[in-house]
Amino acid sequence: MTSKVWLASLVSVGVLSGCANNLVTAPTSSFVDNFPKQGSELPYSVLRDDLIDSKTNQPFEIRNGGFGSAMTANPNQANQFYALTDRGPNADYSGEYGKGKSFPVASYTPRIGLFEVSADGKVSMVKSILLKRPEGSLISGLPNTSALGGTGETPYHSNGQPVLMNDNKPYDKATNAIKLDDYGLDGEGLVALKDGTFWVSDEYGPHIVHFDSNGVEIGRINAFKDDSRDIYHLPAVFQHRRANRGMEGLAITPDETTLVGIMQSTLQNPDKAAQKSDLTRIVTVNLITGKTEQYLYRQEQNENSNSEISTLTANKFLVIERDGGFLLGGPDGMSKAKPNAQKHVYRIDLSTGTSLSNVALSSSITRDESHGLMIDGLTLEQFTIKNGWEALAEKGIKPVNKTLVVDMVKAVAYPHDKMEGLWVIDGHHLGVLNDDDFATWSTKGKLEQKHLDKNTIDSNRLYIIKADLMGK
Structure with a gap:
């Protein structure tokens, strides 16, 4: 099935409506009642165990694992x-x-895992779906070229040699260049549709890619109008994503007509000076018409991370907002313990925020093709840094309302630095998953095992939290 055929089939489904809601309000299975409070570890395999940990000088495991970027x-x-x-x-x-x-x-292929939770809380893997190009060959996780958002990252092997088109031959700029991949993805957001297909958003482009049930690409959306693979385009402002902090979360409305993506951090709009802020962007993409809309989300602290967005209704969503701290200090030990680590889940309502396309233009408020809405010659990011959110509100622009639903540190003494997966099980139960980074860490560019404390290696762990997700 191609994306265009799939999109055409949606026409009869309907459009975004405030009352659309497919959320189950009662527990759907007894596993939520018997699930261990301390969470349940996901299975993993070992990718390699021959590298030497830079801290211990002993071999350590690189694990797959890694199934925590989205859920x-x-x-x-x-x-x-x-x-x-x-x-x-x-x-x-x-x-x-x-x-x-x-x-x-370097040959790693990004993938989607299907997992099952048994009645006793054990998590098992059902299958792994490797992601593929349209013709069926495997994609990689290597960076894109600069024309599609690449930020000049050079990929290296663990021995310090560059990853080349042919590693068996010496580097040559013309005949054996450094290997980049315009199909390479740094996936961070995931949507699973009822027809068995998936949408994945990433940190490189950012790209939003449609895959069939076997992981083969069947459509793509990004902000690069010269990309012939695209079915629709994001606003050009998203080309200014901060490196490694792209479209970290992706959801879809209950009627499966509209994608909703959230950026991890403030855009570099128009430059790096603008990124040290608490203003982040949400974008919606109507899959029938291609029309996009933008909203603003205000973080609790500058340069926090919005790590996931999940659907409640057509307008209400859950958002993970977190810092990068470890409750127990992580790889740096107890001296770096952060008892006030922020690992929060908020409920937001898009209808409470200003849709940026509806902001009236004036001598003060203009639109720029690359930088989006401008106020007095400043981007929204610059204007808010200089003048504050109250001044932005005086211009008629407000962020979406947010309500704290879960504090994971208070709920389960959450020990991980990254909280990146949300699973809305029903109206009162939420699954939360961490990204274990394949159980790896690095200090000054040197690889080591990733620890939560002196004795505990980080791993993908599922938590199930009881909470009132919908509110009043």
Whole structure:
């Protein structure tokens, strides 16, 4: 099935409406009642165990694992969920060919895992779906070229050699260049549709890619109008995403007509100086018409991370907002423990925020093709840094309302740095999943095992929380 055929079939479904709601309000299976409070570990395999930990000087495991970048319900079976990996294990690295990333498993293929929760709370993997190009070959997690959002990251092997088109031959700029991949994804958002297909959003473009049930690409949306693969385009302002902080969350309305994506952090709009802010953007894409809309989300702290968005109704969604701290100190030990680590889930309502396309233009408020809505010659990011949110409200622009639903540190003493997966099980139960980074960490570009405390290696762990998701 191609994306255009699929989109045409949606025409009869309807459009975004405030009352659309497919959320189950009563528990759908007994597994939620018997689930252990301390969570349940997801299974993993070992990708390699021959590298030496830079802290212990002992071999350590790189695990797959890694199924924590996004999470969503299997719409066809209540006790199953899908989870997404990102581009694969990596670490900051600066080598002979410039700054970039070390990819200790450079051939890694991003994938979607289907997991099942049994009545006793054990989590098992049902299957793994490798992501593929339209013709069926495997994609990689390597960076895109600059024309499609690449930020100049050079991919390196764990031995410090660059990843080349042919690693068996020496580097040559013309005949054996550094390997980049315009189909490469750093996946962070996941939607599973009732027809068995998926949408994945990422941090590179950001790209939003439609995959069939076997993981083969059948459509794409991004902000690059020259990309012939696109079925629709995002507003050009999303080209200014901050490196490695792209479209971190993706959801879809209950009628499956409208994608809703959230950016992890403030855009570099128009430059890096603008990114140190608490203003982030939400974008909706109507899959029937291609029409987009934008809303603003205000973070609790500058440079926090919005790590997931999940659907409640056509206008109400859950959003993970977190910092990067470890409750127990993580790899840096107890001296870096953060008892006030922020791992929050908020409920938002898009209807309470200003839709940016409806803001009236004037001598003060204009639109720029690349930078979007401008006020007195400043981007929204710049204007808010300079003048504050009250001044923005005086211009008729307000963020969406948000209400705290779950504080995971208070609820379960959440020990992980990353909280990136949400599974809306029913109106009173929420699944939460961490990203374990393939159990790897790095200090000054050197790889090591990722620990939560002195004795505990980080792993993907599912938590199920009882909470009033819908509110009044």
